[in-house]
Amino acid sequence: MSLPTESTSTRYAADVSARIPPRDAVQGIVELAPRDRAIWELAAPHLDVRDNDVHSLYAYGLAAALQALLPGSRAEIVLPAILLHDTGWSTVPDKLILAAIAPGGGRPDLVRRHETEGARIARQILGSLDFPETDIEEIAAIIDGHDSRPEALSPDDAIVKDADKLWRLTPHGLRTVQGWFGLDADQALRLCCARVHDSLFTEPARAMARGLAAVASLDLAPERTALG
Numbered sequence: 001m002s003l004p005t006e007s008t009s010t011r012y013a014a015d016v017s018a019r020i021p022p023r024d025a026v027q028g029i030v031e032l033a034p035r036d037r038a039i040w041e042l043a044a045p046h047l048d049v050r051d052n053d054v055h056s057l058y059a060y061g062l063a064a065a066l067q068a069l070l071p072g073s074r075a076e077i078v079l080p081a082i083l084l085h086d087t088g089w090s091t092v093p094d095k096l097i098l099a100a101i102a103p104g105g106g107r108p109d110l111v112r113r114h115e116t117e118g119a120r121i122a123r124q125i126l127g128s129l130d131f132p133e134t135d136i137e138e139i140a141a142i143i144d145g146h147d148s149r150p151e152a153l154s155p156d157d158a159i160v161k162d163a164d165k166l167w168r169l170t171p172h173g174l175r176t177v178q179g180w181f182g183l184d185a186d187q188a189l190r191l192c193c194a195r196v197h198d199s200l201f202t203e204p205a206r207a208m209a210r211g212l213a214a215v216a217s218l219d220l221a222p223e224r225t226a227l228g
């Protein structure tokens with residue numbers, strides 16, 4: 001691509017590409033490790049409902065970010081668990097899923113079913129990839145209770161729970177929740193803030209939630225919308 005030869009107020013004329021560091025020389029860039037790519041290939045067909053595939057990828061990114069910040073946690077447990085955690089929704093009839101997760105009660109029996117079925121599917125997928133049996137059991141235990149269990153079993157469990165909830169405050173999460181329940185953007189933001197900030201287990205996740213909510217709030221501020 002050719003660059004303009006003279007600087008303008010919005011475009012610097014010189015080529016700065018030689019000053020851009022490679023991906024592995026900077027912090028914060030997340031991509032699926034080969035181990036997780038193999039899991040994703042097998043998990044994706046079970047995630048093809050209710051935007052769960054996109055949710056799972058963003059939650060993977062958040063889990064990887066949290067895992068990098070929390071010494072003592074294990075990527076080989078956290079990352080497979082987050083990719084597989086919602087595979088069980090594929091066993092719940094599509095038209096019942098939103099009723100299951102709606103604010104104000106929903107269907108706890110169906111929430112429980114997606115956890116137990118998700119643990120079963122995870123065991124099957126990880127077994128086919130020759131994962132160590134002890135890791136498979138840890139990952140399955142995290143999935144079997146990721147929504148309904150009020151406490152975290154381990155630092156790895158805490159990260160999976162936090163990444164899953166943090167997604168709601170991402171741009172994709174807020175747009176998705178807005179569409180599910182027919183809300184406007186401000187209602188979706190308030191609902192997600194009410195359901196996320198006080199439910200997090202780790203300090204880095206609490207900081208991320210505040211940051212995501214702050215940016216989403218300012219997206220809706222009159223001073224911002226007036227700027228187009």
Ligand SMILES: [Fe+2]
Pocket residue numbers: 085086114146147
């Ligand atoms: Fe879930």
Ligand SMILES: [Fe+2]
Pocket residue numbers: 055085086164
């Ligand atoms: Fe989830």
